[in-house]
Every structure is written in C-alpha cells, then in structure tokens.
Amino acid sequence: MSATTYSCRRPFVRDSVPRPEREAFAIPFPRDQGKPIDIEIGCGTGHHSIVYARHHPERILIAIEHTHERFGKFKKQADRAGLPNLIPVHANAISWIAHLVPAGAVERFFLLYPNPYPKDRQRNKRWHAMPFMSCLLDCLRPGGTVTLATNELFYAAEAQEYMRACWELDCIQYLELQGARESVAHCRTLFEYKYLARGETCYDQVWVKPSV
Ligand SMILES: C[S@@+](CC[C@H](N)C(=O)[O-])C[C@H]1O[C@@H](n2cnc3c(N)ncnc32)[C@H](O)[C@@H]1O
Secondary structure (H helix, E strand, O other), X not given: OOOOOOOOOOOOOHHHOOOOOHHHHOOOOOOOOOOOEEEEEOOOOXXXXXXXXXXXXXXXXXXXXOOHHHHHHHHHHHHHHOOOOEEEEEOOHHHHHHHXXXXXXXXXXXXXXXXXXXXXXXXXXXXXXXOHHHHHHHHEEEEEEEEEEEOOHHHHHHHHHXXXXXXXXXXXXXXXXXXXXXXXHHOOOHHHHHHHHOOOOEEEEEEEOOOO
C-alpha cells in the first residue's frame, strides 16, 4: 500500500473534538511524577489495566473506557485493588487525549481488542485509519510503543499496512496467539480469553515510533 492508497492523512482537527464531560476533564494528566506514563484505550472492565498496574508500580497507567456499564465494573475493581499508579478515566478516549495529553508525554499506548468495524464503509472508525492516530502519535514520545491486539485477521493485516505506510512506525513484534487458556487470569483481557476459548487466533502487534 502506498501512503495515499487510503485517505490516512486526513487532518485531525483538535478544536472540532468535543471536550470530555466535566468529571473526566477534571482528571489532570499526571505530569512531573518521575514515572513513565502509559495509556490503555478502551479498557473494558479493566482486567489488563489492573494486572498491568499491579506488575508495574514503577509506571503510571491511565485506563480509559467510555461505556457506563464496563467502566462501572472496572472502577469497582480498581477501587478494591487500591493501586496508586492506576488512573481510571470514564471518557471517550479521543476527547480526553486530544484535550488533556501533552505532546511526547506517553511511553506506551495499548489498544487491546478494539471493535473491528468490519464493514467497508466503517474503515474510518478503525483506530489505525482514523485521523486521530496522528494526535495519538504526537502524544507518544520517540521510542514509545503502540500495542494493538485483535482476533480479526483482516484488521491485523490492515493495521500492519497503515502503521508502516501511513504512520511510519516500525513493527517490533508480531505474534499469533492460539489455544484456549485455563482461565481469564492466564490472558491479558476478557476478550482475549473469549476469543482463544472459541479456537480463534489472536494477533498481537507492537509498533515503535522511531527516534529522530
Ligand atoms: C471489544 S471491547 C475490548 C475491551 C477490552 N480491551 C478487552 O479486551 O477485554 C472494546 C472496548 O473499547 C471501548 N471503546 C471503544 N471506543 C472507545 C473510545 N473512543 N473511548 C473509550 N473507550 C472506547 C468499548 O466501549 C469497549 O469496552
């Protein structure tokens, strides 16, 4: 694919993105804490977020989910876990990131099992094909990574093309996960557990933003 095959360079207009709701807007971006900052987009009920924050006390994870129901479950578990380095945010990730995250401030982004939007006319809703990706990459520091997992081969293949040709990232990992796991505790996320239990393959990619 050439960079112009898909309209991947449509400009992202930050000012046209609505501000997050008041409560989410009031959550400050954690500056000057001396710890690297990571963001998980669409964390669902937060299984990965909680396990990740617990295993990485030396990092800060901002975990964003926009549905009321999933965020409610996540928040309950997060409160119970009492992890000072985990910041749950109930918001549309596009609004929160566009309005509150400074350039170059994030070291790792996680996009784990995003909605695939499989119809052709829905392509512009897939993360790698959205103009928002340019904003996300502005927020990522050089040398930082984007982890993208999906159970859809078409989505994994398309993301490979976009990440390389449109966004000029380097792929540092491409794994195919297979085989049902004993329990959710053996998976990163609930959706990963569900897909592997159904005998599907999960595609796990890590991309790095080149240092200039
Ligand atoms: C298929 S689920 C995967 C959830 C979780 N990552 C997992 O693997 O178990 C996708 C999640 O992304 C959330 N999501 C989609 N777009 C979002 C956005 N713009 N901001 C925040 N969350 C979003 C959805 O509400 C949903 O919970």
